[in-house]
Amino acid sequence: MxxxxxxxxxxxxxxxxxxxxxxxxxxxxxxxxxxxxxxxxxxxxxxxxxxxxxxxxxxxxxxxxxxxxxxxxxxxxxxxxxxxxxxxxxxxxxxxxxxxxxxxxxxxxxxxxxxxxxxxxxxxxxxxxxxxxxxxxxxxxxxxxxxxxxxxxxxxxxxxxxxxxxxxxxxQLGQQVGDVTQSHMVNSSVTTNQTTTLNPVMSSQNNDGNGRKNLDDMILDYLKQPACTERQQGIHLDEIAQQLKIPKNKLEGVIQSLEGDGLIYSTIDEYHFKHVEL
Amino acid sequence: MDTSSPSAFVNGALLRRYIGQKVRTVVQVIGSDMGSVVGKSTDDLQIFVKGSPPASTTTYLEVIGIAESENSIRAETWTNFGISFDALNYNELCKLANGEFKHLFI
The missing domain is CATH 2.40.50.140 (Nucleic acid-binding proteins)
Incomplete structure (x- = not known):
């Protein structure tokens, strides 16, 4: 001791x-x-x-x-x-x-x-x-x-x-400052974590989410059109992108998630999709 | 333990802050006679020190006493500080002791 x-x-x-x-x-x-x-x-x-x-x-x-x-x-x-x-x-x-x-x-x-x-x-x-x-x-x-x-x-x-x-x-101050900066760093890492992990979640709920929801709906609505459902081979991604004026890279993501959710399915190849009729 | 009558470190410029109070300073002796010493403060101002200086003074002299005016001190304690004393350092100490670190001194 x-x-x-x-x-x-x-x-x-x-x-x-x-x-x-x-x-x-x-x-x-x-x-x-x-x-x-x-x-x-x-x-x-x-x-x-x-x-x-x-x-x-x-x-x-x-x-x-x-x-x-x-x-x-x-x-x-x-x-x-x-x-x-x-x-x-x-x-x-x-x-x-x-x-x-x-x-x-x-x-x-x-x-x-x-x-x-x-x-x-x-x-x-x-x-x-x-x-x-x-x-x-x-x-x-x-x-x-x-x-x-x-x-x-x-x-x-x-x-x-x-x-x-x-x-x-x-x-002493340094320790305090150190503590503060440390906690700041912890905080900032938390906030950066939040921005990297939570924000996308939040944004998927808010901005992109709504946007995606809108996009989801837009794409589903487009595919639900009789003119589209009638086509056996489905609709090509390029067409959807063109018609709905969605950038193709963004569209691919949305299509993937719609496909994952079982709302659309690919037809003759991985670029043609049809709406799942319930 | 008694901290009731501290003496503040002063240079020529700081002296005016402590009129009527106890101060300490170091001067470079310019001239002296029976009842007073004329000195140059560490910041190159003239200070009149009254009282009874020691029989012989060295180049630098520390005086502790009451500040009577912005350029005079009635000294109670006189200490010869020798011929080689760093006035610049002392001057900086005066500034620190009346500024950021005043609470360590008075």
Missing amino acids: FSNSQFEPNSAFSGGGFMSSQPSQAYETSSSTAKSRDFQGLVPVTVKQIAEASQSGGEKSGIVINGIELTNVSLVGLVCDKDVSKVTEVRFTLDDGTGRIDCKRWVNESFDAREMESVLDGAYVRLNGHLKTFQGKKQLLVFSVRPITDFNEVTFHYIECIHFYSKNSES
Whole structure:
């Protein structure tokens, strides 16, 4: 049920060894609720997207942005309110211009402490973290914070957010469009089927049908004439075509169906017909 | 989580839409003194930034603050964006962030 790709990245970023039992529980539930969705890697988002994200099934369920369940997100913004009063964690707020979000970085190794030392209030950082709801508030359990040195990365991040968003909406839209075109195709194939199969039936009932009925009657009426019934060898197709001004190819079809219906019969050869007298 | 006071990405032309509101922009510094910076916006308009700029500024400077008029900002946050910054990209981002994808930002 848990594919490796879903489970391993989650447990890899489970926030360190302190809370191992708690997060794993959370992940079990979240990944079990997320099993139907594709696992996403590190997704670039804005704080506003996170704020507007929905959470379907309580605190332990995943957070859904743009129809995609997110676990790990990447943000760029300004650090503020850095709080180092606790030994085991560093708290701060990230302001990316679209909103602010509380962040927490567990300090387990000296590496974590060193990385957080370089993160100062007012500095632009690239931050990767695990998105989580805790006591009703969304927060980020950060596993990487790096000061930005090339500020094109700021522009890039927001463009990447737009790109990821539009790519996803496109693929969702694409699916919908695909569905629509598929159903269109199904519909059109149905309609073409209708035009190829049903229409002839319908037309045989309506246009050609009436026409054929008229033609049937015209031909029968012609053959029923005493002048024709008297002729032993029957009437040649050419004559009927000439007299009734029916194209010969059309006439052949009608004659065949009349013959099939037992209303006329061929006489001396397959071109001469007589009316069946009942 | 607080999205009550976002700052809109603006270039020179978009600034007028947000007078009285919080904005962010990147300018190329033309001149600066104690209480202000004169900059060129990413779409080549002149912007006056008031407040207290950092002691030394680089070529590109990001300012976040309140738009006071169509060409001036009272800045609260100043960040040096260095000497090589792609103003064109930023300008396009401003347009996207105020257009089709505005809902991702403000």
